Amino acid sequence: MEKVRIAVIGAGSISAAHLRAYQNHPEVELYAICDLNEERATAKAEQYGIPRVFTDYRELLTLKEIDAVSICTWNNSHAPISIAALEAGKHVLTEKPLCKTVEEALAVEEAVRRSGKTLQVGFVRRYGANTEIVRTFVENDELGEIYYAKASCIRRLGNPGGWFADVERSGGGPLIDVGVHVIDLCWYLMGRPKVKTISGNTYNRLGNRANVKNLSYYKAADYDASLNTVEDMANALIRFENGASLLVDVSFTLHAKEDGLTVKLYGDKGGVELEPELTIITEKHDTILNVTPQINNRTFDFIAGFQSEINTFVGVCQGKAETLSPVEDGVEMMKILCGIYESAEKQKEIHF
Numbered sequence: 001m002e003k004v005r006i007a008v009i010g011a012g013s014i015s016a017a018h019l020r021a022y023q024n025h026p027e028v029e030l031y032a033i034c035d036l037n038e039e040r041a042t043a044k045a046e047q048y049g050i051p052r053v054f055t056d057y058r059e060l061l062t063l064k065e066i067d068a069v070s071i072c073t074w075n076n077s078h079a080p081i082s083i084a085a086l087e088a089g090k091h092v093l094t095e096k097p098l099c100k101t102v103e104e105a106l107a108v109e110e111a112v113r114r115s116g117k118t119l120q121v122g123f124v125r126r127y128g129a130n131t132e133i134v135r136t137f138v139e140n141d142e143l144g145e146i147y148y149a150k151a152s153c154i155r156r157l158g159n160p161g162g163w164f165a166d167v168e169r170s171g172g173g174p175l176i177d178v179g180v181h182v183i184d185l186c187w188y189l190m191g192r193p194k195v196k197t198i199s200g201n202t203y204n205r206l207g208n209r210a211n212v213k214n215l216s217y218y219k220a221a222d223y224d225a226s227l228n229t230v231e232d233m234a235n236a237l238i239r240f241e242n243g244a245s246l247l248v249d250v251s252f253t254l255h256a257k258e259d260g261l262t263v264k265l266y267g268d269k270g271g272v273e274l275e276p277e278l279t280i281i282t283e284k285h286d287t288i289l290n291v292t293p294q295i296n297n298r299t300f301d302f303i304a305g306f307q308s309e310i311n312t313f314v315g316v317c318q319g320k321a322e323t324l325s326p327v328e329d330g331v332e333m334m335k336i337l338c339g340i341y342e343s344a345e346k347q348k349e350i351h352f
């Protein structure tokens with residue numbers, strides 16, 4: 001069988017997770033790489049044995065032999081690159097978030113429809129083993145109807161700087177960067193209910209706190225602390241048409257004692273804590289049980305999650321698999337994220 005020929009656009013930090021997973025896949029040939037920064041693209045090409053290097057993605061997309069692309073660039077380029085790649089007849093895996101605005105999201109969705117190709121949104125946490133287990137429990141009605149979910153991703157010090165902190169290129173701060181993961185995870189496991197109202201708040205009170213010493217954290221490939229136009233924390237209450245609700249808070253900087261990641265779902269038959277450690281809560285014979293699944297990793301396994309996401313995408317390119325994270329879900333997530341920003345800006349509840 002012919003190998004699937006892949007190009008990776010954007011050769012910064014997260015590209016390594018894509019490249020490693022493609023390299024591990026026996027039916028993939030890493031064919032081209034592109035970055036605005038030629039040195040960075042060349043270094044990755046050498047590391048992964050990739051024959052073609054580009055600095056302009058439009059040139060890369062003219063190569064007929066490329067079947068699919070991974071987009072690992074700044075958020076402001078996800079939509080234009082996705083649309084151009086789809087129009088060039090490539091399947092697309094784009095990093096989260098799908099883009100910056102709902103208008104862009106709808107344009108990408110339209111391009112998917114026109115092209116007949118698949119766009120997979122990089123909601124990598126959907127591909128984690130712990131998520132897969134919860135999905136099986138939910139589908140078998142072990143939790144009953146999920147009516148409440150709670151998600152939190154708190155970094156006390158973790159503004160990645162550079163483009164992440166430039167609202168023009170990122171579209172926002174911790175909400176669009178890490179909030180997208182935990183909100184999507186809850187929404188996906190709740191059965192993707194329709195949003196009814198959103199009430200959100202954002203705060204820019206602490207700045208990036210780049211002055212703090214002796215603590216390391218994730219940084220943009222071109223780290224720069226001088227520009228910071230994004231919120232440092234956000235919270236929201238999302239109400240769905242089926243009556244369920246989701247409470248979320250996220251931060252890049254906060255006077256919190258420690259970092260924390262929690263994803264919890266509550267149904268009328270049982271509950272689940274997906275993060276920080278997979279635990280299922282149930283009741284049997286008038287006794288509450290906290291059940292501990294016996295699995296290799298009770299939290300999200302980054303390497304295995306990416307491998308599973310890439311394996312699914314390659315399966316999509318071969319016509320053997322369906323994506324777990326289609327463009328439509330990326331669009332809905334943009335409506336939620338932009339709704340939170342809009343609510344925070346207008347200081348009122350948004351109705352859909």
Ligand SMILES: NC(=O)c1ccc[n+]([C@@H]2O[C@H](COP(=O)([O-])OP(=O)(O)OC[C@H]3O[C@@H](n4cnc5c(N)ncnc54)[C@H](O)[C@@H]3O)[C@@H](O)[C@H]2O)c1
Nearest residue numbers: 010011012013014035036072073074075077095096220221
């Ligand atoms: N799934 C995850 O867990 C996860 C984790 C981190 C980042 N991400 C996402 O991955 C994307 C990249 O993040 P990162 O941490 O790698 O950032 P980064 O700053 O480390 O790298 C981004 C790279 O994109 C390049 N680039 C930007 N625009 C380009 C263009 N038009 N053409 C070619 N190259 C371009 C930059 O030169 C840079 O090298 C973002 O969308 C981010 O949200 C996802």
